[in-house]
Amino acid sequence: MSILLIAEHHQGELSEGTAHAVTAARAMGGDIHVLVAGENMDAVAQAAACLKGVQQVRVADHAVYGHALAEPMADLVVKLAADYEHIVALATTGGKNFMPRVAALLDVDQISDIMEVHAADEFSRPIYAGNAIARVKVSTPKKVITVRGTGFDATGEQSACDIATVDYVSDLALSEFVGEELAQSDRPELTAARVVISGGRGMGNGENFKLLEGIADKLNAAIGASRAAVDAGFVPNDMQVGQTGKVVAPDLYIAVGISGQIQHLAGMKDSKVIVAINKDDEAPIFQVADYGLVGDLFELVPELDKAL
């Protein structure tokens, strides 16, 4: 029995989340092979080979996989699937895009966004925006699974395992890459940061998000946002924390001017410590916050910045 884990990478670097997914795969038991697909993948493959518990890295290095389009990615994974019982990827926008396609091609249902592994065939996953947890048992011969990275710790390091080449080049001409606009940031990645500070509609405008930067710099935090702040156009959508954005579980989550709707809580309520700064003393965010501070964020945030 073995596991094929599809690595995630971004701008030529292995994503932090992959180390978390390896931990989930280790809990399933069996040999773990990591598939690295993309263009110019040497560094990514090397990094994946050093993740503790990985037995082999398989590299499909070709322009056709360069932008991780769903059709060639799924085609590639299905091509390799015969040797594996579990096929695992992160529940990021990348994994969510191609994995259900893999599952359907293998004629099985996918188990999405697992947060706990009970056995090789039994998993827990959140449903209803995290307001219920479903424990499911899978009896299909192939198990296609996406992993919530924040539900598992990162695996450690090892001396590099064997790296093998996959020669298969998918030739589906169904879709083509046109372009991308990537948000530039020097801060830690939102889903991997130890501290996250997020702003909501209460921030008033995008300019005011600068108020959060001082605190983010001091705590080496990532800056997030609620859906209300994104919808209002204050900040780009890739900063959104919530059911429909990113799920984070940092040591410290600071919610500034965020009321705490169900959809937002689904993305951050597994944080270790939650701090809420809000002028509305009745805001639902205070029901989950470990430390609540009631008052005007435009006074309290600069004060907090100074106090750190």
Next chain:
Amino acid sequence: MKVLVAVKRVIDYNVKVRVKPDESDVDLANVKMAMNPFCEIAVEEAVRLKEQGVASEIVVVSIGPAKAEEQIRQALALGADRGLLVTTEDDQSLTSLQVAKTLQAVMAEEKPDLVILGKQAIDSDNNQTGQMLAALTGLPQGTFASRVTVEDGKVAVTREIDGGLQTIRLSLPAVVTTDLRLNEPRFAKLPDIMKAKRKPMDKKSLADLGISMDSGVTIVKVTPPAERKGGGKVASVEELVDKLKNEAKVI
């Protein structure tokens, strides 16, 4: 061109769900139901394509209990042309793969040029059906769309990805799933709601379409998440910093 839109009847997004005491599922008895928010966006996008003269006919399909007719009528009131309800037994819930297979059978009859679905249902949170439908029909997919432009027999889709936005171009027919920022759905006006009652609606059962109900996935139990209790309020920034340093030890 013909656009097929799939809509799902789900619990209203404002309702806080409760898990049944026997841990078999969440309790949906007497709970307010509504169209899944991502599906509303899909309907709106199809209607806009029709208003732009790109789409000529919008067929809206739902797979669910008899009451899902309400959600189809809502889509008809918003501008869809006709409806198709594939009925399930009461209390029968389908997996994403079963829904995708059902939609595949519907597509075989309807032969749409574009299929638009929501990116995920807010009940199962699976985010699978659109991708699976594309796979089963061998079509390209544009998931998490925040912009859709049809031109020269192709569809350009701007997608919301973790690092920002990505634009891809798909040959038609294609399957597109909607993200929240694709559009802002309109409200149905009373005269449109009245008109929608006279729009055609077909009904079929899963058996008519020959869909198998074996899934290989069983729910062992459904439980509430670990409860999180607020820890109360602090009076000042100094107290907050002190507690974060000395009590919570996170900074």
